[in-house]
Amino acid sequence: MLKLKKIAIDTYRDTVAFMARDCPHYRPEEFRAFKKILVVNGHNRLLATLMIVDDKCLLEGDELGLSEQAFRRMGLPEGSPVAIAPAEPPRSLDHLRAKIHGHSLDRNQIEDIIKDIASHQYSEMEISAFLVSCAGFMTTEEVLALTHAMSHVGVKLQWNTETVVDKHCIGGIPGNRTSMIVVPIVAAHGLLIPKTSSRAITSPAGTADTMEVLARVDLSMHEMQQVVEDCKGCIVWGGHVNLSPADDILISVERPLGIDTREQMVASIMSKKISAGSTHLLIDIPVGPSAKISGAGNALRLRKLFEYVGAEMGLHVEVIVTDGAEPIGNGIGPVLEARDVMAVLRNDLDAPGDLREKSLRIAGSLLESDPALRGGSGYQRAQELLESGAALRRMEEIIEAQGRQTTPVALGELTLDVCAAETGVIRTIDCFRMARIARLAGAPLSKGAGIDLFKKVGDKVEKGMPLYRIHACFEADFGFATAFAQEESGYHIGSAAS
Amino acid sequence: MLKLKKIAIDTYRDTVAFMARDCPHYRPEEFRAFKKILVVNGHNRLLATLMIVDDKCLLEGDELGLSEQAFRRMGLPEGSPVAIAPAEPPRSLDHLRAKIHGHSLDRNQIEDIIKDIASHQYSEMEISAFLVSCAGFMTTEEVLALTHAMSHVGVKLQWNTETVVDKHCIGGIPGNRTSMIVVPIVAAHGLLIPKTSSRAITSPAGTADTMEVLARVDLSMHEMQQVVEDCKGCIVWGGHVNLSPADDILISVERPLGIDTREQMVASIMSKKISAGSTHLLIDIPVGPSAKISGAGNALRLRKLFEYVGAEMGLHVEVIVTDGAEPIGNGIGPVLEARDVMAVLRNDLDAPGDLREKSLRIAGSLLESDPALRGGSGYQRAQELLESGAALRRMEEIIEAQGRQTTPVALGELTLDVCAAETGVIRTIDCFRMARIARLAGAPLSKGAGIDLFKKVGDKVEKGMPLYRIHACFEADFGFATAFAQEESGYHIGSAAS
Missing domain, CATH: 3.90.1170.30 (Pyrimidine nucleoside phosphorylase-like, C-terminal domain)
Known part of the structure; x- marks a missing residue:
């Protein structure tokens, strides 16, 4: 048995364990043959990459070090006894190998893979292998199975209402912060719109980063539900809500690799929306020469796949194809984008017209899902809510409910x-x-x-x-x-x- | 500028840099958006994964730490000034993305990828993506281009003789240490057989591990050439010879993933043999239910691909299909396998017959490439050299030339x-x-x-x-x-x- 020790190194996405080279109980070099080691204390188990320490000040022979991330995940105090074993490769790797070598996978096989990914059994190299094998070829059944599996490993939100609307943009257009305008409009009308957004991974700002300029966004699920109850809408970071943990892990590899297939995108987005309890979803597909989707044909194929998966999973999907030829609004970056959003909500004269127009179009389309509203009047109703200041007031309420930022963030000097x-x-x-x-x-x-x-x-x-x-x-x-x-x-x- | 510091952590295959969280010159968190950072001091440049240190004892704010591997590769003394920049992704990733999305690559594109891999520009996740995209589909031209590119990024050995023979087993059969018997037989006959072998990666012993029980195997290229000049043959570890650095890196990802396609195997083996200056190569394909190749049809397709690539690259290839139904010899593991090898060379009565027979068959086939030998008499000549003790004497000379192990290694108690x-x-x-x-x-x-x-x-x-x-x-x-x-x-x- 080794004694657990926290090592003050932040290893980001890696879960790293440290052993002294002269460990009296195990020979650390031997564990290198195995991809990972398993750290065990009763039911507490952690898979980690092993690094070997040659410095007594950092680690004694009878200690097992864990990086900050790993230590947190292990959840035990320093000094706890832990044993080490070579990690068995996850069983679903056999399915992955079958997929790599050209076989299609069934629902159960995909579910096994997704479960193992969600429980951190896969290394980045294995996740990459899964993504690339799917990029090569995926049947429509596999897309459905993947969506289903991903939406089932996370938390599923429940709402006490028949209609829950949501919007999602497939991304790629800087400044495109429509959500922060659409949510207050739709919520001001009275429809439920519990929006969770991502932080930027490869872009200069995600909706969560921009909203954070104005309010707290790292709400727990319970806090988020409270805000939605009070305000009908929220704009929070999805990271604490854990709607699709497998998808979050897949994305962390997909983005740096620059793989962006239709099939994975649809499964990713739809799984999160299903977990979020949405009933009506609007998808924004910007098309332009430097956008993710560059031609009408590609946009059409993507739209069809969204509609098909939505229908099979019982979610009403509306797809709009928008102009992705240039950034939306004037600002790129959290503070600048928040400025644009607030200018639109305040009906400022110099507010960016393209951001305003696009937001109204999306909000209008979402409002059409309200049975009480006369068909075709959604856009007009959205405009009314924006111009009357109702949307701005609702935004202020949401900011207040989430927790207003008290120290304003300055623009870079x-x-x-x-x-x-x-x-x-x-x-x-x-x-x-x-x-x-x-x-x-x-x-x-x-x-x-x-x-x-x-x-x-x-x-x-x-x-x-x-x-x-x-x-x-x-x-x-x-x-x-x-x-x-x-x-x-x-x-x-x-x-x-x- | 930061001051270079060596951190006594052995990060194995990873090249890791450490920065203090409170670094006064850079904000380490920001670099995380980039896959890697570039450490620069004039012409000395190193790509590394970044970890952030929260412990003053380990690293001061104005220091940049490098793990043992990274420090060695950087090649500068502690205290040297270094600058940091976000690493640009290697340009050949565009070709990789094209391959992932179903395009075939031309010779130049494959060459770009292999050069970037050989110079450590690719992360494991990117290497995995390359391997899986190749596993999906590869044209014969791509296999040739890959072989060509891999044999060109390494060292190429030159020998002052017309015929240079070599053998290679595709692996998977425990105990199969024929090389250590074939090399002394062939060298005793007078043909040049400069054998470089690998250490075990996923198997319990490679030829290099087993030979190391008897002699030094980590020879430099110069030392290896000296041994071959003196003894006509050698059995050394290929790690210091650097015949196909790209292949070594690909294998380090291929093995743990368990990807083992015909195309990659052929490119891998052939590129190394071409770099080694071989003119005649014998490939051993063991076939059996738990071997790498399980059916005659698969063995045939593999044989054809070896022959085709050999012909195109100007290397005479002979393929034999052998019985892979069970381990060869009695011992599995370096000491036990070395025992079996020496028993065969000594013509001991209890020497394993299967190991002896298979070695004679391979040696016999290689001896046929000697123009001076009468066609069909190879096997008989091999038998003669083994039974007369000539092979044993040559083995002792090779052991002596490489450096005999003076402290015998004991069997596990x-x-x-x-x-x-x-x-x-x-x-x-x-x-x-x-x-x-x-x-x-x-x-x-x-x-x-x-x-x-x-x-x-x-x-x-x-x-x-x-x-x-x-x-x-x-x-x-x-x-x-x-x-x-x-x-x-x-x-x-x-x-x-x-």
Whole structure:
């Protein structure tokens, strides 16, 4: 038996155990043949990657160290006795190998894999193998089975009402913060819209990051339910709600790999919405040259798959295809995007028109699911709620209920204006590149970092006119972002005549 | 700038950098958005995974820690100034994504990927993605391109002779140590056979592990060339020779995933043999129910692919299909296998006949590539060299030249005899299970650990008779191995009549 010790190293997504090389009970080198080790104390069990320590100050021979993440997950005090064993590979790896070698999987096999993934039995390399084998080929039955399995390993929310609406954008468009406008409109009308959002993974801001500028978002499930009861809506981070733990793990590998297949996207989104107890779901598919979906044909195929899975799983799905040619709104990054959202809700004259218009369209469509509303009047009702200030008031109530941020977050003070290299008309703005610049500037972790767009597609510019301003809070970030932007601005300017 | 510090943690295959959370120059959390960080000091550059330290004793704010592996690879003294930047993803990931989404790759694209893998630009998750996408589908042109690319990123050995022979077994059969008998026979005849072998990765012993019981095997390339010049042959570990660094990295992910496709196997083996300067290669494909290849049809397809790639790459390939129904020889594990090998070379009466016979067959086939030898007389010549003691003498010379082990390695003293549960005839021995038991007992790291087989397929046994003996050197290993063996011995005994 070894004595448990917490090692003050934050290993992020890895669960790491440390053993001294001169451990008197086990020979740590031997465990390396096994992918992971199992740390055991009665019913407390943890799978971890092993690292070997050659420093007495860090770890004694009779101790087993756990990184901060691993220690938390083990849930035992320091000094607790633990035993070690080589970890058996999860049994569902056999199904994975079958899939890799070209076989289709049935419902039970997919369920086994998803259960093992959700309980952290898979390494990143195995998750990657699963994702790539699915990217190669997936039958519609497999998509359904995957959706079903993922929605069943998480928590399922219950609501005491017949209609629960939700919206989801497949992403890829910077600044696209419609949820923060749609939720207060729909909630102000009286429909239930318990919105959980993600934090940014590869983008400069997720809805949760932006909402966090205004209010607390890391609510427990109980707290979230309280807010929804009081306000009919919420805008919280999904991380504490645990709607689809397997999906969260899959995404953590999918994103850095840049795999983005229709099948996985649909299973991912639908599983979360089913767990969230939604009855009516609106999906926003932005289409544009630098958006995730670049052509009408692809958008159509994706729409059909959403509709099919929705129908099979008993969820009413409405899909809208929107313009994804450029960022929505003017700000990119949490503080700047929150500014745009509040400007729309306040009906400010300089509020970004594209963000307002798109939000009204989505809110209007969701309002149509209210049987009490006359068919076709959703958009008008949404407009009314926005213009009357009812949506703004509801937003303030939601902010209050979630917990208002008392210390305002400042915009990054290190700035650089990126200017037009020539005179002409802005033809395109590269969404991917703008996101990258904002990220290098520090967003979303630096909430005040990001990009403020002064010009959008169709605007005329003269050489030397500022196109956008980079904001950063730290010198190193500022350096990375400005160097990248100066290499290539992300704006394509054409001659005015063409 | 941060000051370089070596952290006494052995992170095995991972290259890990450590930053203090309160680093005054960078904010470590931000770098997490990027898969890896780049550590830079002039031309010295290193890609590493970042971990964040919350312990002043381990790391100060202005220091950058590197794990033992990473520090070695960085190659700078402690205290050297280093800068940090987010690592750009390798450009060849675009090709990888194309492959994942179903496109075939051309020669240049595969070359880009292999170069990036060989220079440690890919994470395990990306390597896994590459392997699985190749497992899904690979054209013959892609196999050729992969072989070509892998043989070009490593060192290429040159020999001053026309004929350079080599042998390779695709593996999977415990105890199959023919190389250690074939090399001295062929070298005694006068043909050049510079054999590099691997250490065990998932098996209980590789040829390098077994040879190491008798002699040094971790020779530098220069030392290896010297041994071959003196003795015409060698049996060394390939790890210091760096024949196919990309392949070594691919294998490190392939094995734990259990992906084993024909295409990858052929590219892997052929690339190493081409780099080794071989002109004639004999491939051994054992076929059996628990071997890697289980049917004649699969063996045939594999043989054809070896022959095709060999022909295209200008290497003469001979493929033999052998009996893989049970372990070869009696010992499993380095010390026990070395015992079997020396018994055959000494022409001991109790030397395992199957190991002797198979080695003679392989050596005989290789000797046929000597133009001076009369066609069809290879086997007879091999037998002559073995029986006359010429092969044993040559083995002793090779051992001497590589560096004889002066302290003999003892057999594990913790033993358990696993006995027949019933009376009958041994029908099958599960190669996979025997390998697993020997590994749990501590092989190959505990050289004296392993299994000594008393009975083979076809032998009659009575209930309670010992089938094999488990040897282990450490209590923990002994416990793991005996528990696993008692659960299921790996022997299938049928009634004598059937």
